[in-house]
Amino acid sequence: MSFKTKMNNFFKGVKDKCVSLFKSSKTKVLKKPTLNGTKELLIKNIVPIMFIVIGIIGVYFSKFSAATIVNEMLTRLARNSFLVISLLIPIMAGMGLNFGMTLGAMAGQIGLILITDWGIVGIPGIILAAIISTPISILLGWWCGMILNKAKGREMVTSYIIGFFVNGVYQLVVLFMMGVIIPIKSEILLPRGHGVRNMVNLQGIRKSLDNLIPLRIGTVNIPVAAFILIALLCFFIIWFRKTKLGQDMRAVSSDMEVARASGINVEKTRVLSIIISTVLAGYGMIVYLQNMGTLNTYNSHMQIGMFSAAALLVGGASVAKANIRNVFLGVILFHLMFYVAPYAGKNLIGEAQLGEYFRVFVSYGVITIALVIYEVSKRRENRIEATLLRESTEGEKNA
Amino acid sequence: MSKQDNVFKSLVNSFGLPRLLIAGFLLLLFCIAPIGHISITQSISDVLMRFGQNAVLVLAMVPMIHSGCGLNFGLPLGIIAGLLGGTLAIELNVVGAASFFVAIIFSVLFAIVFGYVYGILLNRIKGSEMMIATYVGYAAVAFMCMMWLLLPYKHPQMVWGYAGRGLRTTISTEGFYYHVLSDFLSFKIFGITIPTGSILFFAFLALCIWAFLHTKSGTAMTAVGSNPVFARACGINVNKIRTLSVIMSTALGAIGILVYQQSFGFIQLYMGPFYMALPAVSAILIGGASVNKASIANVVIGTLLFQGIVTMTPSVMNSIIHTDMSEVIRIVVSNGMILYALTRKSEATL
Amino acid sequence: MSDNNIPLLEVRNVKKDFFGNVVLKDINFTLKEGEILGLVGENGAGKSTLMKILFGMKEITETGGYEGSILLNGKEVKFKSSFDALNAGFGMVHQEFSLIPEFTATENIVLNRESVKYSFASELYGDRLNTLDREDMRKRAVEAIKKLQVNLDENMSVSQMPVGYKQFTEISRELSRDGMKILILDEPTAVLTENEAESLLQAMKRLKAHGIAIIFITHRLQEIIDVCDKIIVMRDGKIVEDMKNENINIRQIAKAMVGREVSQVQNENSAQVSNNFSEDETILEVKNLWVDMPGEIVHDVNLKVKRGEILGIAGLAGQGKIGIPNGIMGLFNAGGEVIFNGKKLPHNNPKECIKNGLAFVSEDRRGVGLLLDESLEWNVSFGAMQAQNRFLKKICGIIKWRDKADIKKTTERCIQALQIKCTSSKQKARELSGGNQQKICLAKAFVLKPKLLFVSEATRGIDIGAKALVLDALKKYNKESGVTIVMVSSELEELRSVCSRIAVVTDGKVAGILPSSSSSDEFGLLMVAGHEAKEAV
Known part of the structure; x- marks a missing residue:
């Protein structure tokens, strides 16, 4: 057998395979697109890679010592991880980034305002704030989930607007009802008799979680208790994935119709995912604010959704897939950039302001890029299918 | 009784319940205004002034809604084009009314470039335009914040006095295009000031859009928004039409912010354009538009109602109950309207 | 198994119309345990509607139900939803796959019927917080696959499966239900390669040996002749032929299907x-x-x-x-x-x-x-x-x-x-x-x-x-x-x-x-x- 016939047979075999593969196609996906290995890896991880580069450049120009940076990163990890983790469950249920997590943040803030007014300090204060926030979060999460069920396919933009809407309601409660309907007596009340001050000093609970179990290695402070809490939450998430409800959420995320046909209550499952996320966001906000020490009554919650989403995406998550690793990697990379940018800007161009704008730009930019990459790759699969079809027909013709 | 019920129902159906509620609320505000010793004529003047200020920005929603790109949350992109045009006109030291036209020419040029790129992006992510548009707008605003610091502007009216570089956060349009439209042919009748120039300018642009929608390309645009598959089957290049609509919206946004500045008196840079999309979006929705249908009438009604509420609530609330709840009401009404539109399937109400 | 005179399934005088438009009329047939029934007919002959009635699909109940009666083991049944049908022992593999692509074969086979282990949280928040018992799920899946006797890896993700395996996964899911007695297969071989189709036919014969009755819808008439005990040909909403599979050739069936001679x-x-x-x-x-x-x-x-x-x-x-x-x-x-x-x-x-x-x-x-x-x-x-x-x-x-x-x-x-x-x-x-x-x-x-x-x-x-x-x-x-x-x-x-x-x-x-x-x-x-x-x- 000559080489040529051998090759011909080989190609014929390949073509036959293609043809049979095509013939047997019923569902959309034939075969996963196979890009060049490294290139695919690069494209998939473009966002984290970009951030590593930005981070390295930033650290170099910011002229910070390693200890300072480690210290700051540990603080920020303890402060923000809880909030970012609260985004995981709606992603699991296929509802994208839950920008409605601000609802939970508001619930948490209401809890904090109340315990500050009542003068309950330390860990009991934090626990009480969490207890107060829970029913509010559940109620808001339930309502948000119901609305999102009416806006399937555009959950993200809707949850984003819900955040704004509920902010209005929050202002109504905090600015007009507190002191009138809800009794507030301490000095956090505005002198006019209703409304809470712009800034609430959380002196009573400040760092009480972080410093519960003090640990200091060299110059680096480690908020052990906060990390234990976060670890517990991680175990919860891992455990949750293994429950029936977690399995249902994955099914709903992958194909709502199939899930419904198998008897899963799709709508309820989706609402539950939002409720859990909202409640966790409420707790996350309390953890966040006990570290900050002051509550910016009318602003603290507004940016939290955006920063958390950006951090998660920086960690390599997509709108449809995210895990705990993404959370920690994301928080570290994102906050590294966030921390060093103003100093790098100052040392580089003599303008700290520039660095601040830069980090805002990067936060929004990264969400934009991650969303675009996700949408574009979703559409790429169709083109690959056409290629296979063409190959099969033309292959047959040539043979 | 049942007949009345039916009349009410048909009214609700034809006008839309939320819009009816908002219109009723506005009417109520006007009715109780005299109790708080608020001059009705002054209020109407204010509403008209704000109408002239904002109507073009609301008009900028129309082309993209028509072509099915959804609500233009990316309006800040157009506003940035307008800011570039405005600052360039001042930098070149074109004074008086001429500066307005120079600004428009520059901004439209920028808007065409931005809109083209933005349009191509939106064509690649059909179906998720709104979320991505929001973030494109924000990212662009943040990027321009850096640019405002770095671009080599020199005009003393614009740069920080102490540093000699970097643009100020607010720049006065005094001496340039301040009130070029608002004062043009404006007159007083029954104590109401009519900003004729602004209204005429808006009318002119609205007429252009209306006329465009009656041409071959305009017809194609409506069809693309109504049913893109149908349009494609009829030989329309859907992507091209969508890009055109995005360019038009961006250009109108750019002109819109210039009109706003000439009336308001200041150019607001940096984070200024950040939240300008939401009021425009909710205004057109209050006017009766939906996510994929909008008309000039929606723009006019919506802007009047929205600006009416924005103008009237603070003064009436303050004078009657001595609390300023207007901000809360504005937030709840405007975002509630957007939510309402997002959770409905489609179909226009006008 | 007890009384051979009472058929497993009996359909009596079933009639169905959609808003006055009659699509099914005078449908009568019986099905015994371990019997394979071949159902053929042109598109629009009423096969799908008939199957939807048997399976209690919503489209039927929402459009006014049907006339006539369906007897299961001699007792009349009336399904309100497809879940009732499932509980009564029907299983159906639809033309469109109903699988979760990101799940493994096991997860799909036991979808929404997963085995769970008791977890404390379920006391507070309900059964859905029990954790999955993956080992038991796997066992059940393997058991179902065994009935088919096909070479299907229970840990394989559906998105990576060739189409034939997806089909087997669907059938296994139906088999894994307790008390599944009647399996409806709607054109299962249409998307399969010849080898895959052949192994499916073999699997059907094995199921038959287990006493499972199968209603097999296909356009490939040779397959009908190969495996079926009984053939029903439908045309214009009626059964035009109901015959035993003895000395029948493709030409006869095709003719019955298309029907009317040149008029x-x-x-x-x-x-x-x-x-x-x-x-x-x-x-x-x-x-x-x-x-x-x-x-x-x-x-x-x-x-x-x-x-x-x-x-x-x-x-x-x-x-x-x-x-x-x-x-x-x-x-x-x-x-x-x-x-x-x-x-x-x-x-x-x-x-x-x-x-x-x-x-x-x-x-x-x-x-x-x-x-x-x-x-x-x-x-x-x-x-x-x-x-x-x-x-x-x-x-x-x-x-x-x-x-x-x-x-x-x-x-x-x-x-x-x-x-x-x-x-x-x-x-x-x-x-x-x-x-x-x-x-x-x-x-x-x-x-x-x-x-x-x-x-x-x-x-x-x-x-x-x-x-x-x-x-x-x-x-x-x-x-x-x-x-x-x-x-x-x-x-x-x-x-x-x-x-x-x-x-x-x-x-x-x-x-x-x-x-x-x-x-x-x-x-x-x-x-x-x-x-x-x-x-x-």
Whole structure:
């Protein structure tokens, strides 16, 4: 057998395979697109890679010592991880980034305002704030989930607007009802008799979680208790994935119709995912604010959704897939950039302001890029299918 | 009784319940205004002034809604084009009314470039335009914040006095295009000031859009928004039409912010354009538009109602109950309207 | 197992109508344990409706239920939902896969029936917080797969499976239910390669040995003959044959399926249409056409259309007949060669097609054919305006303004000519009935003044009166203006009453072209399976 016939047979075999593969196609996906290995890896991880580069450049120009940076990163990890983790469950249920997590943040803030007014300090204060926030979060999460069920396919933009809407309601409660309907007596009340001050000093609970179990290695402070809490939450998430409800959420995320046909209550499952996320966001906000020490009554919650989403995406998550690793990697990379940018800007161009704008730009930019990459790759699969079809027909013709 | 019920129902159906509620609320505000010793004529003047200020920005929603790109949350992109045009006109030291036209020419040029790129992006992510548009707008605003610091502007009216570089956060349009439209042919009748120039300018642009929608390309645009598959089957290049609509919206946004500045008196840079999309979006929705249908009438009604509420609530609330709840009401009404539109399937109400 | 006289399933006098339109009548049959029943019939013969009734699907209960009775082990059952049917021991594998792509075979097999381990949290928040018992899930899945005796890896993710394995996964899921007695397989082999189909047939025989009864729907008649004990042939909502599988050949079944012999109508009609075209002048030639259209396989179509004729394209659903016009008109990604009037047409470019004198009435009336939210005027004039610059006035020589008067006049003429029932030419297309919407689609195409008109499933879902009117309009149009028409339809009778020649598309290819006067079994054979038929004839 000559080489040529051998090759011909080989190609014929390949073509036959293609043809049979095509013939047997019923569902959309034939075969996963196979890009060049490294290139695919690069494209998939473009966002984290970009951030590593930005981070390295930033650290170099910011002229910070390693200890300072480690210290700051540990603080920020303890402060923000809880909030970012609260985004995981709606992603699991296929509802994208839950920008409605601000609802939970508001619930948490209401809890904090109340315990500050009542003068309950330390860990009991934090626990009480969490207890107060829970029913509010559940109620808001339930309502948000119901609305999102009416806006399937555009959950993200809707949850984003819900955040704004509920902010209005929050202002109504905090600015007009507190002191009138809800009794507030301490000095956090505005002198006019209703409304809470712009800034609430959380002196009573400040760092009480972080410093519960003090640990200091060299110059680096480690908020052990906060990390234990976060670890517990991680175990919860891992455990949750293994429950029936977690399995249902994955099914709903992958194909709502199939899930419904198998008897899963799709709508309820989706609402539950939002409720859990909202409640966790409420707790996350309390953890966040006990570290900050002051509550910016009318602003603290507004940016939290955006920063958390950006951090998660920086960690390599997509709108449809995210895990705990993404959370920690994301928080570290994102906050590294966030921390060093103003100093790098100052040392580089003599303008700290520039660095601040830069980090805002990067936060929004990264969400934009991650969303675009996700949408574009979703559409790429169709083109690959056409290629296979063409190959099969033309292959047959040539043979 | 049942007949009345039916009349009410048909009214609700034809006008839309939320819009009816908002219109009723506005009417109520006007009715109780005299109790708080608020001059009705002054209020109407204010509403008209704000109408002239904002109507073009609301008009900028129309082309993209028509072509099915959804609500233009990316309006800040157009506003940035307008800011570039405005600052360039001042930098070149074109004074008086001429500066307005120079600004428009520059901004439209920028808007065409931005809109083209933005349009191509939106064509690649059909179906998720709104979320991505929001973030494109924000990212662009943040990027321009850096640019405002770095671009080599020199005009003393614009740069920080102490540093000699970097643009100020607010720049006065005094001496340039301040009130070029608002004062043009404006007159007083029954104590109401009519900003004729602004209204005429808006009318002119609205007429252009209306006329465009009656041409071959305009017809194609409506069809693309109504049913893109149908349009494609009829030989329309859907992507091209969508890009055109995005360019038009961006250009109108750019002109819109210039009109706003000439009336308001200041150019607001940096984070200024950040939240300008939401009021425009909710205004057109209050006017009766939906996510994929909008008309000039929606723009006019919506802007009047929205600006009416924005103008009237603070003064009436303050004078009657001595609390300023207007901000809360504005937030709840405007975002509630957007939510309402997002959770409905489609179909226009006008 | 106890009493052989009482059949496992008995269907008595079942009748079903959709709003007065009778789709099933006098359905009677029985099924015993361990019996395989082959169910064949053309599209629209009522097979799917019958299965939906058996399976208690919502579409049936929501449209007023059915008449007659269904007996399971001698007791009457009435299912409110498909979940009732599942509980009673029915299992169904639908034509469309109902699998979660990211899940493994195991997870799909026990979907929403997962084994769980007790977890404390469930006391507080309900059963859904019990954790999954993966080991037990795997055991159950393996057990179900074992019944099939196929080589299916229970840990494989569905998205990576070849199609045959997906099919096995679905069947395993049905088998894993406790007390599953009757399995309905709706065209399970249509998507399988020959080897895969063969192993499925073997698996069916093994299930039969387990005492499971199977209702097997397929268009591949050889498979029916290979595995079935009993064959039921349906046509026009009735059972026309109910026979034991003894000494039966494909030809007999095919004939029963397609039914009616060439009738008088047919002869009359052939006189009407066949003299209109030139025998040797080709207007459209298609070579090696492939089309990427979901749910339709078109992959190497060669076809010549003669000038002035009405050519029919027949074939069973999903075999590719609908894909052909969609691909040529550029609505779906396509390749190969299309030569129209001696000129090669570009692909994926509807505008060029329309400019060159092609027009298309789509089978997807509401999705592709109409602007539902716009006026009839817009619907009728839009195509011509955009592709041919008609209905436009020039203002100042450059601005192309819509010519409202012209649009209105033309639309009103169409409304009159096609007897479209509407309040005015300004009415929205959405508000019209299906038949009238279809007429608007025709008007839209006629206004384009095409040289060749594709009409796809023109009479689907419209009432008889409108049907006749649409067909007459097409015939008249062909006769009077000499326009070549290519008509795609699932209803062979309809094609035979209008067309001169009919191409039968099977497996994405043209299986053969027959004059419309050919006998029914010839068509039937071409339809059921191109390659099998050739051998059999």
